[in-house]
Amino acid sequence: DQQVKQNSPSLSVQEGRISILNCDYTNSMFDYFLWYKKYPAEGPTFLISISSIKDKNEDGRFTVFLNKSAKHLSLHIVPSQPGDSAVYFCAESALTGANNLFFGTGTRLTVIP
């Protein structure tokens, strides 16, 4: 059973507008939520994370929001740029154990110039 779900396989956004990528999770025991970005023929690269005790974390153009009651995570990119076009994965992790990540299925973002 998929613990982390990204229900939108793809998203297209105009350059300069906001991109919102969504993620739903089922297990409330995880302590951290992370977003990774992946370009073709490359490995995923870490983008931003949020602790389960927070509801927002911001880093430049990227903001992650966590709604624990809804078990929902979102990534906002403002303003979107063509270089942001990639596949975005959300993932969850626990403080204890081996720091394993459970990944969603990914959302392909296309930013149209």
Add this chain to the structure above:
Amino acid sequence: NAGVTQTPKFRVLKTGQSMTLLCAQDMNHEYMYWYRQDPGMGLRLIHYSVGEGTTAKGEVPDGYNVSRLKKQNFLLGLESAAPSQTSVYFCASSYWQGGSPLHFGNGTRLTVT
């Protein structure tokens, strides 16, 4: 720093053949992981290691073996390849603290015919 290096980048095997995927990291990370990525499935954990000489099973370990004889290296072996093992394999490493981002290699694309 090279980060996480995977070899080979591409490989084609026939059913029943064996091979070893190599992963090396130069960040002195304690933890290392092998993931596979399949279309529509996200990344799934095969095996992981929390230190030199240790290994453990992840979500999809069947048909694979691993070894971590040195802290910087993590090997993934396929003893008898099957078409179901056609996938892109990613190695990753991280510090031991929960929530630490994983650093990924650029992947090995394996095709089993």
